[in-house]
Amino acid sequence: MSNARSRVSGEFAVAAVILAGICFGTTGTSQTLYGKGINPLVIGSTRLFVGAIALWLISLKDKTNLHFPKKQLWICALGVAGYQLAFFSAVHLTGVAIATITALGSSPVFTGLLAWRLGHEKLSHVWMIATAITSVGILTLNAHSGSTTVSIPGVLLALCSGAGFSAFNVVGRKVLTTGYPLSHFVARSFALAALVIFPFTFIQNLKWLTTGRGVGLVLWLGFVATALAYTLYGFGLSNLKASNASTLVLAEPVTATILSVTVLHNHLSITSWCGVVLVIVGLLYLGVKG
Numbered sequence: 679m680s681n682a683r684s685r686v687s688g689e690f691a692v693a694a695v696i697l698a699g700i701c702f703g704t705t706g707t708s709q710t711l712y713g714k715g716i717n718p719l720v721i722g723s724t725r726l727f728v729g730a731i732a733l734w735l736i737s738l739k740d741k742t743n744l745h746f747p748k749k750q751l752w753i754c755a756l757g758v759a760g761y762q763l764a765f766f767s768a769v770h771l772t773g774v775a776i777a778t779i780t781a782l783g784s785s786p787v788f789t790g791l792l793a794w795r796l797g798h799e800k801l802s803h804v805w806m807i808a809t810a811i812t813s814v815g816i817l818t819l820n821a822h823s824g825s826t827t828v829s830i831p832g833v834l835l836a837l838c839s840g841a842g843f844s845a846f847n848v849v850g851r852k853v854l855t856t857g858y859p860l861s862h863f864v865a866r867s868f869a870l871a872a873l874v875i876f877p878f879t880f881i882q883n884l885k886w887l888t889t890g891r892g893v894g895l896v897l898w899l900g901f902v903a904t905a906l907a908y909t910l911y912g913f914g915l916s917n918l919k920a921s922n923a924s925t926l927v928l929a930e931p932v933t934a935t936i937l938s939v940t941v942l943h944n945h946l947s948i949t950s951w952c953g954v955v956l957v958i959v960g961l962l963y964l965g966v967k968g
Contacts, residue, residue, distance in 0.1 A: 687917050692965040695914035695926040701907035703933025705899060707941050712895040716886050718766040721899070723878040724887075726762060728900025729908070730865070730872040736909065737865035744858050746866055753849045754863075755870035760842035763875060764835045772832025780836035781843075782931055783816045788844035790921035796848065799919050808964035809921075812928045815956030818949060847920040854916040864912045868904070925964055932957050 713721055761781075768777035786809045793799040846867070853863055886892040915923045932954050938944040 691914040691917035692926060694910040695918065695923050696929045696961065696965070698907045698911035698914065699927040699929030700933045701903050701910070702927065702930040704937065705903050706934045707937040708895055708898055708903070710942060712891040716892070716895075717882045718769065719763065719875075719878045720882045721895070722762040722766050723872070723875045724896050725899040725904055726758070726868060726872040727876060727879065728896050729904025730868040732901050732905035733861070733865040733868050733908070736905065737859070737861035740859045740861045742859045742862055744856070746853065746858060746862065750849050750853050751866060751870060754846050754853070754867040755874060757842040757844075757846035757849070758867060758871035759874040761839050761846070762871075763878070764839035764842060768832045768836035768839060770832075771835065772829040777832060777836045777839075778816075778931060778934075780833055781839040782928060783813050784837055784840035785843045785847075786812070786921065786925040786928070788841050789847045789924035792844055792848045793851070793920045796852075799921055801921065804964060804967045805919070805921050805925065808960045808967075809925050810960075811963065812925055812957050812960035815953045815958075815960060816928065816931055818953030818956060844924065847915065847924050850912070851915050851920040851923075854912070860909070860912045860916055864908050868908065922964060926961055928957055929961060 709716075709718070709721060765777060765781050768781065771777075790799075790801050790805060790809065794801050850863065850867070854860065887896065911923070911927065914926070918926075935950065935954060
């Protein structure tokens with residue numbers, strides 16, 4: 679009976695992480711439709727602020743006397759904050775395609791190696807195969823971009839972004855295994871992260887927040903692409919290996935690509951569609967075999 683429950687819990691965890699990736703994948707389309715003229719760093723900081731409030735409200739239903747170790751709290755918060763700032767800066771310097779490929783493609787590798795190095799997890803053959811398939815898929819998916827502008831600082835920042843998300847994964851997974859409540863984990867991590875990057879909110883005039891589009895963008899990014907997405911991701915992280923979760927969340931670029939075609943009416947080559955299929959195959963393989 680316990681094995682059956684564990685299997686069902688694992689299946690729900692896989693579904694939760696993939697759904698989180700889908701929520702994450704709406705970010706780019708939302709910004710393109712409703713964030714024109716708004717500095718990406720401003721959007722990132724307000725997104726975290728609104729998301730942190732939503733996550734704090736969710737956490738009120740759970741009571742706990744357990745302590746979130748300060749060291750782990752700071753690592754998780756700085757991982758989240760660093761991911762936001764480094765990624766948006768990488769996009770500015772080297773473009774969306776290269777920044778996305780580098781950040782999302784490096785995150786599962788960083789996560790797996792960090793979890794292995796700290797002795798938390800062993801790298802399974804299933805993870806290695808799935809990560810290889812999805813990484814090739816992401817490269818293939820973005821092969822149509824044709825971008826020849828590569829900024830070394832931009833690539834390094836994208837790698838830092840992937841590393842930041844990895845630190846959140848590995849350390850967060852360790853905290854959750856102690857029985858610390860999921861709602862408090864994400865709420866406190868994001869509250870501190872939001873405070874760290876909150877000053878970036880004011881590098882641009884906030885008049886855009888008085889418009890319907892601006893409010894709608896912030897609410898969607900804060901409640902759906904942050905609060906809901908990270909609650910789902912945290913649930914998955916508490917029931918899966920950090921390395922597996924970081925690979926499954928690669929559903930994000932697939933979602934972003936599909937939305938760019940169906941909503942933004944961007945053209946996608948046959949090569950890119952092959953990349954979408956490869957990522958889906960990698961996710962299904964890890965979901966079934968992992």
